[in-house]
Amino acid sequence: MKMPKLRTMLPAYAGLIxxxxxxxxHHSFAAEYESKEITLTGVITKVEWTNPHxxxxxxxxxxxxxxxxxxxxxxxxxxxKRTGFTRDDLKVGDTVTVTAYRAKDSxxxxxxxxxxxxxxxxxxxxxxxxxxxxxxxx
Numbered sequence: 001m002k003m004p005k006l007r008t009m010l011p012a013y014a015g016l017i018x019x020x021x022x023x024x025x026h027h028s029f030a031a032e033y034e035s036k037e038i039t040l041t042g043v044i045t046k047v048e049w050t051n052p053h054x055x056x057x058x059x060x061x062x063x064x065x066x067x068x069x070x071x072x073x074x075x076x077x078x079x080x081k082r083t084g085f086t087r088d089d090l091k092v093g094d095t096v097t098v099t100a101y102r103a104k105d106s107x108x109x110x111x112x113x114x115x116x117x118x119x120x121x122x123x124x125x126x127x128x129x130x131x132x133x134x135x136x137x138x
Contacts, residue, residue: 039099042059044093053076075127
């Protein structure tokens with residue numbers, strides 16, 4: 001049996017590598033975040049309404065008065081927009097309370113679940129541990 005030459009197989013190998021890249025690029029919730037919820041209250045300092053996930057940052061003061069800037073990851077912008085959550089809901093300077101899941105690497109990064117706003121309203125920014133995207137009814 002004659003073996004195919006590398007030159008003729010190279011396009012097929014390249015196609016397989018390119019096709020598998022999106023699968024490798026996305027992360028697993030369970031691999032990055034703990035399943036126990038934490039609650040953070042802080043002032044929004046920055047908003048990144050970008051794909052593949054939004055991020056916003058809050059300054060959180062601990063019991064000793066030390067301030068740490070936390071990154072809050074949320075769903076993709078399109079998913080949030082379909083549920084009525086817009087970029088305008090996140091205003092720099094507002095104090096929010098975030099229910100979230102802490103990163104396993106102990107960094108100041110969380111997967112946001114629910115955000116309570118100064119006006120008393122609440123919106124979902126991300127999943128409950130192991131769940132899917134929110135519906136418009138949430």
